[in-house]
Amino acid sequence: MLIMSDAEKQIMHQSKSDQSRHGGTEAIPGLSIVIPVYNEEENIPEIYRRLKNVLEQVANDWEIIFVDDGSRDNSAGVIRQINVADPRVKIIGLSTNLGHQIALTAGLDHAEGKMVITMDADLQHPPELIPQLISRYQEGAEVVQGVKLVQKKRGWLKILAAFAFYSVICKILRIQIEPNTSDFRLLSRRVVLLLREMRERHRFLRGLIPWLGFKIARVEYEAPERFAGQPKYTLRKLASLALSGVVSFSSVPLRIFFYLGLVGAFLCVGYALFAIAAKIFWEAAPSGWASLIVVITFLGSFQLIAMGIQGEYLAKVYEEIKRRPLYIIAWKKGFSDD
Ligand code: UDP
Ligand code: MG
DSSP: OOOOOHHHHHHHHHHHHHHHHTTTTSOOOSEEEEEEESSOTTTHHHHHHHHHHHHHHHOSSEEEEEEEOSOSSSHHHHHHHHHHHOTTEEEEEESSOOOHHHHHHHHHHHOOOSEEEEOOTTSSSOGGGHHHHHHHHHTTOSEEEEEEEEESSOOHHHHHHHHIIIIIIHHHTTOOOOTTEEEEEEEEHHHHHHHHHOOOSSOOHHHHHHHHOOOEEEEEEEEOOOSSSOOSOOHHHHHHHHHHHHHHHOOHHHHHHHHHHHHHHHHHHHHHHHHHHIIIIIOOOOOOHHHHHHHHHHHHHHHHHHHHHHHHHHHHHHHHHTOOOSOOEEEEESSTTO
16 A cells, blocks of 8 residues: 655645646756855856856756845846846845845745755855766765865854854754755755745754755765855854754753753752751851852853743744744746746
């Protein structure tokens, strides 16, 4: 007997509607490239040029979807110009800057290819690696993950932050994310359709994809420096991404405070017994205003931290239950329903 999960039914359904949308026999693009863009006007002509060189060799039918994440420079204008000359280049304009992960999501929602590759606009994800990604897919991998070997010229603060996040926090909290994974990866259509069903607001694709449980093939690469412009990920955006990663994939931080509370309670009982005994047997009144203050402020600050962490989870729950759309598309170009 054939038993299908809801997700698989959805995929069946979706692929049928794909066929009808494409007039049944018309092939869906074999390969979609999704590129989030935030103020990358100088990089776009170059990434298009290099991508096109590679894509012409590996696929007959491909599309490049740029997602303009509310750029304030002329990125959108540059992409529109390319679209006029080459309609395989499409663009989705988000209403405002919503961040890399949401921009990626918007692109994945529109990508029609049997294979979808996501990459950055700054050429730190070399297009020349695409044939390698595709060959791993053809060997049977549903996800092919680009893994950075070394990255030249990365600020020490970012290196330290990445180490703290991947090697310390993720290890302790048992979040399964391999260090140095990037958002340079190939996804099968099946994985893309599953991701479309995961509508959580606080998206951390580096965690969501391993969560799906498919076997992940790795392709290692050396990340060159940015072709042009400044990094768009500020330390604040990185910190917020890391926090999403932790809060979305682990509830251990909540539990840590439960255990700390237990330990504290035992210590307090012990200290109380000691104080009572001292009073009765040695008649020594517990001295020490200082120790009292230390205990009070210590416990007070622990409580505040605990409340802060609870608040963080509560805020996430609140944001999720509002069920607002993840992004608003201001305009599109190159799609059948522009
Ligand atoms: N990006 C985006 N929205 C943002 C920040 C970044 O779409 O709010 C895009 C950016 O244009 C680039 C990719 O995400 O294509 C990665 O950004 P960046 O190169 O700054 O990250 P890093 O290489 O430092 O990890
Ligand atoms: Mg970059």
